[in-house]
Amino acid sequence: MIVMIKGNVGYPITLDPTVWIFDDRKVELEKAFTEPEEQETFTSNFQKPPVNRSISKMEGEAYLKNSYVIPLHDFLNNAEPKADAAEVEFIKSNGENEKIALEDAKNGYLLFSLEGKPLREDGPVHFYYKDGSNQDNPIKYIKEIHIH
Numbered sequence: 001m002i003v004m005i006k007g008n009v010g011y012p013i014t015l016d017p018t019v020w021i022f023d024d025r026k027v028e029l030e031k032a033f034t035e036p037e038e039q040e041t042f043t044s045n046f047q048k049p050p051v052n053r054s055i056s057k058m059e060g061e062a063y064l065k066n067s068y069v070i071p072l073h074d075f076l077n078n079a080e081p082k083a084d085a086a087e088v089e090f091i092k093s094n095g096e097n098e099k100i101a102l103e104d105a106k107n108g109y110l111l112f113s114l115e116g117k118p119l120r121e122d123g124p125v126h127f128y129y130k131d132g133s134n135q136d137n138p139i140k141y142i143k144e145i146h147i148h
Helices: 017-022 036-045 059-065 072-077 100-104
Strands: 004-006 014-015 066-072 087-092 098-101 109-114 125-128 139-148
Touching: 004 072, 014 072, 017 066, 017 109, 072 100, 072 139, 087 100, 098 100
Parallel strands: 004 139
Antiparallel strands: 004 014, 066 109, 087 098, 087 139, 109 125, 125 139
C-alpha cells in the first residue's frame, strides 16, 4: 500500500497512504471541489507537517465513514523536481500508465480513503484534478509517481 515518487527529482520519496487519515492536510472528498478558495488558501499556507494529536471519538467515527483526499502539492515539492521536470507519469498496477503536466499534478488530490476504507482493489491511491473535472473518472491503480 505504498506509493513511490521518483524520477527526475532531488529526493525520491516513499508515501504511506494508510497514515494520512491522521494528517491535518486531508480534505473530505465532497468538500475538495466545492470550496476552492478555502482549499487553495489552506494548501498554499500550510507550512509545517501535521502535529500528532489525539482524536476525539466523533472524529474517529467520521474517519470510518467519510472519503478523503490529500493535496499532492506538498509531496511533490518535498521530492524537489529538477528544473527541467515538466511531466508526471502515474505508473499503474493495471499497466495503463497515464501522463499529465507536473503543474496539474501539483494542483491535484490523491484519494486514499473511500467510505472509511483504504483503496485495496484499485488503489492504493486515485488522482483527481483540482477542478474536479475527472471526479467521475479519476486516475486509479496508481502505485508509483514518476517525474519526467
